[in-house]
Amino acid sequence: MTSRLAILAGGGDLPLRLAAAAAAQQRDVLTLPIEGAADLARYRHLDASPVNITQVARLLATLRDGRCEEIVMAGTIDRPDFSKLKPDWRGLTLLPKALAAARKGDDALLRMLIDFLEGEGFRVLGLETVAAELLAPEGVLGRRSPGEDDRADIARGSAVLDALGSLDIGQAVVVRAGRVLGIEAAEGTDALLARIADLFGAEAGGVLVKLPKRDQERRIDLPTVGPQTIAGAARAGLSGIAVAAGASVIVDRAHTVEAADVAGLFLIGIGDGQG
Amino acid sequence: MTSRLAILAGGGDLPLRLAAAAAAQQRDVLTLPIEGAADLARYRHLDASPVNITQVARLLATLRDGRCEEIVMAGTIDRPDFSKLKPDWRGLTLLPKALAAARKGDDALLRMLIDFLEGEGFRVLGLETVAAELLAPEGVLGRRSPGEDDRADIARGSAVLDALGSLDIGQAVVVRAGRVLGIEAAEGTDALLARIADLFGAEAGGVLVKLPKRDQERRIDLPTVGPQTIAGAARAGLSGIAVAAGASVIVDRAHTVEAADVAGLFLIGIGDGQG
Structure with a gap:
């Protein structure tokens, strides 16, 4: 027994x-x-x-x-x-x-x-x-890698989430060419991406950065991405998605990475101090 | 001449x-x-x-x-x-x-x-x-005043905008009972309010806080509210709107204040360190 x-x-x-x-x-x-x-x-x-x-x-x-x-x-x-x-x-x-x-x-x-x-x-x-296997590993997960502009956008998105983290809000942000197009508050990542697609989707590029709150203790839950996130990011015209390695959940990793590859998006797990 | x-x-x-x-x-x-x-x-x-x-x-x-x-x-x-x-x-x-x-x-x-x-x-x-006359004066502008809960929400909204101000993003935020429902990035205040109405409008209360960026120098433009902002806030079920006294523009003040009174919303100009 x-x-x-x-x-x-x-x-x-x-x-x-x-x-x-x-x-x-x-x-x-x-x-x-x-x-x-x-x-x-x-x-x-x-x-x-x-x-x-x-x-x-x-x-x-x-x-x-x-x-x-x-x-x-x-x-x-x-x-x-x-x-x-x-x-x-x-x-x-x-x-x-x-x-x-x-x-x-x-x-x-x-x-x-x-x-x-x-x-x-x-x-x-x-x-x-x-x-x-539920957690995002560090590094590029699919066939595509972020370019230099993408990395700059990831860094800016990380800075925004870091500023908000101490206020226990904001787990996701969309940045395109240095411009912060959207910040998630209570609406959820899918609604954030739908808004970007509606308002700014015609232009291409940009990244979704999704990180745990600095003050993550209130929730043992972790930021999550899955095939639905990939579809939303693709509709918004983004280049890819960055999540926190070791502190984000990737739902059904094989299908999520495949969906990213098919959509031509990168998916990357970033470490502390990276991006 | x-x-x-x-x-x-x-x-x-x-x-x-x-x-x-x-x-x-x-x-x-x-x-x-x-x-x-x-x-x-x-x-x-x-x-x-x-x-x-x-x-x-x-x-x-x-x-x-x-x-x-x-x-x-x-x-x-x-x-x-x-x-x-x-x-x-x-x-x-x-x-x-x-x-x-x-x-x-x-x-x-x-x-x-x-x-x-x-x-x-x-x-x-x-x-x-x-x-x-284009700028918001300090204090309550119409017939309604913010209550204690509203003042707490104004303070939380100000703190969020302050955290974002150094990043030159975010001029508006909606807070309801301490919960940050939405943060404006590039979509504009009207889109922010429409989203709150769609997602969270059924519940009542909350405030729109709209302040200049701390790093406002890039734009000589100032945050603006007008009758359209009042209508959007009313549809979102908010209790009122707080703007920065002396650093926000109120379009057509007489009509804006009247619209706020008719909708039962407060409109207040807050000073530095207030709210």
């Missing part, structure tokens, strides 16, 4: 993709969709035990009853409204520490949760150790 | 509005639409002498032949491509100084131009001395 992998699942697609990737590796998986964050209906066809993240004694019991020794966290989790929580006794004993950590920032809160789980004997794994 | 006011006119509506405001004050105006920046066709019905900004001897002759003693500059002027300029002899003698100034930034280049014109005996006036 081998141990199971627990996926502590926030909102969005990423935990579901992770579950599928782990299942494809013949790993025995128990998903723990977090109430208030994950869409529980999407976990019905999986082996799933919904959890209240503040009912810590029950969470530990669920993990132990499920024979889980390893845990990976994925998906979006908003900072909780501490006034509305109904922690169990174990959660209550942790609450002062959690509040203190939360004041230091979301990163500290996440770090505290990981330390607590490891103190209880679990191993908390990074996404990349379970499904490295 | 009184002296005439010269309007050195870049692109956009502002120089034309300024000419109309000066004419309404019975001032004798000569417009000097700058080739490559102003749309010359729009100056056909005015007393206008198109100028090449690098043919400095001719520019001075035009000003003197036109009996102009006072000059006001308005409108957008892109940084010139120095390799394509065809300066006259006077322009040539100024070019090394202009290139040195340009390396320090657009502000230095503009300052140099103003100093040069004043050294030649002209008075260079600010927009506000000719048509203060």
Whole structure:
């Protein structure tokens, strides 16, 4: 009887993709969709035990009853409204520490949760150790490479996202010949690309730069690109897409890279300080 | 024979509005639409002498032949491509100084131009001395005032624009309950508001914050709001609009304020450090 992998699942697609990737590796998986964050209906066809993240004694019991020794966290989790929580006794004993950590920032809160789980004997794994194939590697992924102008546009886009990162907004930007054509706020990357296609698509060139927020701790979710992103970028007349190596998810990499090749776009994973 | 006011006119509506405001004050105006920046066709019905900004001897002759003693500059002027300029002899003698100034930034280049014109005996006036009524005053302009939540959204919007200002992008942002719904890049404020109406309009509240770029020197043009902005903000379900007092243009103020009152929106001019 081998141990199971627990996926502590926030909102969005990423935990579901992770579950599928782990299942494809013949790993025995128990998903723990977090109430208030994950869409529980999407976990019905999986082996799933919904959890209240503040009912810590029950969470530990669920993990132990499920024979889980390893845990990976994925998906979006908003900072909780501490006034509305109904922690169990174990959660209550942790609450002062959690509040203190939360004041230091979301990163500290996440770090505290990981330390607590490891103190209880679990191993908390990074996404990349379970499904490295979901993350963008560094370097050019398809047949095309960015040119000199593209690299300048990538650098400018990175600077814009860096300026916005400390405000916890803006994960994507479109730059063409040094001009910032669009910045994503709450509308999503597909809407950003559709707008560029409508307003500026007639001209050719430019890049989509999509990076994690500097203050990414609030969401364990990562920026994601897939075949749909390639199609949107192609309609907008862009030359290619740059994502953060090791910190962005490429959905269905084979198909995404193929779509980029067919559309004549480059797709590149850039490292810190690059671009 | 009184002296005439010269309007050195870049692109956009502002120089034309300024000419109309000066004419309404019975001032004798000569417009000097700058080739490559102003749309010359729009100056056909005015007393206008198109100028090449690098043919400095001719520019001075035009000003003197036109009996102009006072000059006001308005409108957008892109940084010139120095390799394509065809300066006259006077322009040539100024070019090394202009290139040195340009390396320090657009502000230095503009300052140099103003100093040069004043050294030649002209008075260079600010927009506000000719048509203060075009600029937003400080404080609430219509019947409604921003509430506490609106003021928090204005502060967040200002912080976002401040972060982007040093990158010379982003003059407008929409914030609702602390969430940044949209950031304007190259699409314009009307397109930004239309997007908010489409994607998030069903919910009510939020503010449009529209401020000059911190690095506003590249454009003498100023952020502008008018009845169309009010209509767009109303369709997006916003509570109101905040602009920079003394550094934003309100088109046709009486009608704009009336439109805001009818739509139930606030319109406020905020000072530096406010909001």
